[in-house]
Amino acid sequence: MKITTADEMSAIDRATCQQHGVASLTLMENAGRAVADYARVHWPTAIRITVVCGKGNNGGDGFVAARRLHTAGKVVEVLLLGSPEDLKPDAASMFAKLPVRPVVLRSADEVEREHTRSLGGADLIVDAVFGTGYKAREDASPTQKMAEAAIAAINATSAPVLSVDLPSGVDADLTSSAPDPRVVCRSSAIITFTAPKPAHIFAPLTRGPIVVAQIGTPDSAIVSTQNLCVVTPREVSALFAPRALESNKGRFGHVLVVGGSLGKSGAAAMCGMAALRVGAGLATVATPASVLPAVAAFAPELMTEPLSDGAPSVAPADAAQCLELAKSRNVLAVGPGLSQRPGVAEFVHLLVKEARGPVVIDADGLNAFANSTQLLRGTKATLILTPHPGEMARLTGRSVAEIQENRVSAARDFSRKHRCILVLKGFRTVIGYPDGAVWVVATGNPGMASGGTGDVLTGMIAGAVAQFPGQLDEAVRAAVFLHGLAGDAASRRMGEEAVVATDLLRCLPSAFRKMRQRAAGRNVRLC
Numbered sequence: 001m002k003i004t005t006a007d008e009m010s011a012i013d014r015a016t017c018q019q020h021g022v023a024s025l026t027l028m029e030n031a032g033r034a035v036a037d038y039a040r041v042h043w044p045t046a047i048r049i050t051v052v053c054g055k056g057n058n059g060g061d062g063f064v065a066a067r068r069l070h071t072a073g074k075v076v077e078v079l080l081l082g083s084p085e086d087l088k089p090d091a092a093s094m095f096a097k098l099p100v101r102p103v104v105l106r107s108a109d110e111v112e113r114e115h116t117r118s119l120g121g122a123d124l125i126v127d128a129v130f131g132t133g134y135k136a137r138e139d140a141s142p143t144q145k146m147a148e149a150a151i152a153a154i155n156a157t158s159a160p161v162l163s164v165d166l167p168s169g170v171d172a173d174l175t176s177s178a179p180d181p182r183v184v185c186r187s188s189a190i191i192t193f194t195a196p197k198p199a200h201i202f203a204p205l206t207r208g209p210i211v212v213a214q215i216g217t218p219d220s221a222i223v224s225t226q227n228l229c230v231v232t233p234r235e236v237s238a239l240f241a242p243r244a245l246e247s248n249k250g251r252f253g254h255v256l257v258v259g260g261s262l263g264k265s266g267a268a269a270m271c272g273m274a275a276l277r278v279g280a281g282l283a284t285v286a287t288p289a290s291v292l293p294a295v296a297a298f299a300p301e302l303m304t305e306p307l308s309d310g311a312p313s314v315a316p317a318d319a320a321q322c323l324e325l326a327k328s329r330n331v332l333a334v335g336p337g338l339s340q341r342p343g344v345a346e347f348v349h350l351l352v353k354e355a356r357g358p359v360v361i362d363a364d365g366l367n368a369f370a371n372s373t374q375l376l377r378g379t380k381a382t383l384i385l386t387p388h389p390g391e392m393a394r395l396t397g398r399s400v401a402e403i404q405e406n407r408v409s410a411a412r413d414f415s416r417k418h419r420c421i422l423v424l425k426g427f428r429t430v431i432g433y434p435d436g437a438v439w440v441v442a443t444g445n446p447g448m449a450s451g452g453t454g455d456v457l458t459g460m461i462a463g464a465v466a467q468f469p470g471q472l473d474e475a476v477r478a479a480v481f482l483h484g485l486a487g488d489a490a491s492r493r494m495g496e497e498a499v500v501a502t503d504l505l506r507c508l509p510s511a512f513r514k515m516r517q518r519a520a521g522r523n524v525r526l527c
Contacts, residue, residue, distance in 0.1 A: 001212065001232050001524065002224040003440070004195045006132040006172040012194060015221045022216050028057065028090050030215035031193050032064020034523065035164055038191050038211065039065070039124060040072055043160060046123035048075045052150055053091075053102075054129040054168075055082045055143070060091030061164050062128025063098055070099050077118050078102040081111070081129060081146050107142070108149035115153040122159045127185045129168035132197060151185045160188040167205055172197040175406075179203055195222055196230055196526060201440050202407075202428055210442065212524045228408065230526060231441045236478040237519035239468060240279070240512070249281030253466025256329040257459065258322050258351065259336035259363075260287035260295055261344075262312035267337030267363065267455040269298035270501055274459025275333070276301055277508045278479060280466045283459075284329065286322055288313055313341040319350035330469060331358045332381075333462040335365025336455040344368065355381040358465050358472060362386045362458040370394040376418045383420040384465070384476060386458055392424055412438050421476055423461070425454060429480050439477050442527035443484025447491040452501025457483045485511035488527075 004012065016022045039049065051066040053059035063078065070076045080095075080102045087095055095102070103118065105111050119125060129147050151169055154161060166172055169184035175198045189208040192200060194217045200210050244251075255275040260268035265287065272283040272295075282303065285295050289306035296304050305325055307318040326332045332355055338344050348368035352359060352375070359381045361369075366387050369376060373395055376383060385395075392410060393400045403410045407424055411432030415422040422432040431439045460483050464475040489507035490499045518525050 001230050002195050002222055003198060003201055003226060003228045003230055004222070004224045005226070006197060008224050009132055009172075009195065009197065012217060012221050012223065015223075016217045020218050020221055024090050025093060027215050027217070028060050028094060029064055031061040031164075031213070032094070033068055034193070034213035034215065035061060035065035035126065035128075035162065035191055036068035036072070038189070038213075038523070039069060039126065039162055042189065043124045043162075046074070046160075048077075048122050049124045049126065050077050050079060050118050050122040051126040052079045052119075052129055052154065053081065054147060055080075055086050055091065056088055056131065056133055057091055058128050058131030058133070058164055060088065060094045061131075062126055063091065063094035065126055065128070065164070067094075067097055067099055076100055077122075079114060079118060079150070080104050081150055082106065082143060105146065108145045111146055111149040111153060115156065119153050119157050119159070122157070125154055125157065125159050125161045126164065127154060127161050127168050127187065128164040129185070131165035132172040134166070134169065134171060148183055151183060155186050161186055163187040163190045163206075165192045166190065166197070166199060170199050170203065170205060172199050174199040174203045175408075179205065191523070195224075200526070201230055201442060204427070210526045212526060214523070227437050229437070229439050231439055231477045231481045232524050232526070233481070233515045233518035234524065235474070236481050236515050239471060239474050239478045240515075252279055252281035253330040253463070253469070254282040254284070254328070255280050255331050255333060255459070255462045255466050256322075256326050257283065257285045257336065257462070258287075258314070258332065258334045259338050260285065260291045261314070261337055261339035261341065262288070262290055264337030264339060265291040265294035266298070267452060269295045269302065270452055270505065271333055271336040271455045271459035271462075272302045273299050273505055274456040275463030275466065277505050278460040278463035278482065280463035283463070284325070286325055313339045313344055314347045315343045316346045316350060319347050319354070322351055323354050326355060326357065329357075330466040331360065331462045333360040333362070333458050335362040336458055338364035340364055340367055349375055352376070352379055352381065352383070355379070358382045358384060358469075360384045360386065360458050360462045360465070362454060363391075366391045366395065373418060376420060382472065383418070384423065384461060385420055386423040386425060386454065386461065388425045388454060408438050408440075412436055421473070423457075423476065423480060425457070429484070431477060431480060433473060441477070441480045441484055443481055444487050445484075445491045445496060447494075447496035447499035448484070448487040448504070450500055453483075453487065453504060456501050456504045482508065482511045482515060485514055489514065
C-alpha cells in the first residue's frame with residue numbers, strides 16, 4: 001500500500017473522476033458510509049452522536065456519515081462550522097440530503113456555547129472539520145479560529161472521537177514531530193481513504209487504530225513518486241498461507257544463530273526460539289561452551305553447537321567452524337549477545353566476509369562494523385541489518401537526532417550505498433532496500449522498549465527468510481510486522497510497563513491470529 005502526500009491524493013481523486021469515470025459524489029458517499037459503518041461496529045452502544053463538520057469535502061464525508069447513522073437509528077446532531085452558502089459543491093449536495101436539522105455555528109463564541117449542550121452529552125463525536133487540505137496559517141482567519149474553538153471543545157470532552165481522514169489540525173504531510181495538542185483534535189480512531197498519508201504513518205496521532213477504507217479508486221490511479229509503502233496484514237497473510245498437509249520440518253528452513261557470551265546467553269536463546277516461533281523448521285545456536293548450558297536450558301527445542309571452549313565469548317578462530325555449520329543451514333543470524341570483548345569484531349568480519357546465504361546482523365554484530373562499514377560492501381551474502389537508532393548512528397557517524405529527524409532517508413541512503421536490506425527499528429520501523437524502495441511498519445508500541453525485543457526480531461527475520469527463500473524481501477517485512485503485532489498483543493495483556501522480550505514469544509500465536517483476522521476485513525487496519 002503506497003503512502004501518498006496530500007497533493008498526490010488530490011491528483012489521485014482527480015484521475016479517479018476524470019480518467020476512470022467515478023463521480024466525486026460517489027467517492028464522498030462511499031467515504032461517509034465507511035465512517036458510519038466503522039462507528040456502528042466499534043461503538044455499538046453509542047446512541048447520541050455529534051458530527052462536527054467543516055465547509056470542505058471532509059465536512060461532506062461527515063454529512064454522509066450523519067445521514068447513515070441517523071438511518072441506523074442513532075440520535076445524530078450535526079454541527080456545521082460556517083455558513084451553508086460557503087460549502088464546497090459536493091459537500092453542499094450532501095448537506096442538502098441531511099435528514100436532521102443541523103446547528104449552524106458562525107463564530108468561535110457560538111462554538112463555545114455548544115460545548116456543554118451538544119458535545120458534552122455525546123456518546124461519540126465524529127471529527128469531520130479538516131482533512132488532508134489543512135495547512136496551518138500564521139494569521140488565523142475567522143474560519144480557522146472557529147475550527148480551533150471546536151477542536152478545543154472536543155478535546156475538553158470525555159467522549160471517544162472518530163476522526164475522518166485525519167485528526168483536525170494535522171498537516172497530512174507531517175513526517176516526524178508530534179502535532180501540537182493545543183490545536184489538534186484528539187482521536188480515539190482514524191479512518192482514512194484510498195491510501196495513508198505521511199502523518200498517518202510517521203506522526204504520533206492516536207493510540208487507537210488507523211484504518212484505510214477503499215472507496216472506489218482504481219489501483220491504477222494510485223500513483224506516488226516517493227517509492228514509499230506501508231506493510232499491510234493482507235500482504236503478510238498472503239505470504240503465510242496455509243501449509244501443505246504433507247509438510248515436514250525440512251520444508252521450513254534451518255536457522256543458525258551465532259551469539260551469546262558470558263552474561264548474555266539469553267539474547268542468543270531468544271533469537272533461536274523466535275526463529276522457531278515464526279515458523280522455521282529447525283534452529284541451532286552456536287555459542288561459547290561456557291554459556292551453552294544456559295542456552296540449552298532456555299528451550300528444549302533449540303539445538304546447540306559449542307564454540308571457544310572455556311572462553312567467555314567467541315574468538316576469530318571460531319569463524320571457520322561457524323562457516324562450516326552455516327553450509328547446512330539456510331540462514332545465518334549473527335550478533336545477539338556476542339559482547340564487544342577483544343576478538344569479537346574480527347570474528348564477525350571473517351564470518352560476514354565468507355558467508356554465502358542470507359545473513360541477519362544485529363546488536364554486537366552491528367557494532368563490529370561501527371568504524372568499518374566498507375567491509376559490508378562486496379560480500380557474497382545477502383545482508384540484512386537491524387539497527388536501533390543508536391546503532392545506526394554508530395554505523396553512519398551521525399548523531400541519533402540526525403537519524404531520527406529523517407528515518408526514511410537514513411534507511412534508504414544506507415541500503416543503497418551498501419547494497420543491503422536495512423531494518424531501522426523504532427517508532428514506525430523503516431525497511432530500506434538496495435533499489436531505493438522503503439517500506440514502513442506501523443505495528444508496535446512503547447512497551448517494546450525493553451532489552452531483548454531486538455533479539456526476538458532478529459530471530460523472527462531469520463526464521464521468516466528460512467521459510468521463504470524465494471521471497472526474501474517480503475519475508476523481512478512480514479517478520480517486522482508480526483513482531484510489532486506480538487508486541488501489541490503483549491502490551492494489551494500485560495500493560496506497556498510490564499512487557500518483556502519473552503512475552504513477545506508467548507504472544508506470537510495471537511499475532512498470527514490477529515494478522516489473519518485483519519487481512520480478512522473489508523478495510524485495512526495499519527496499526
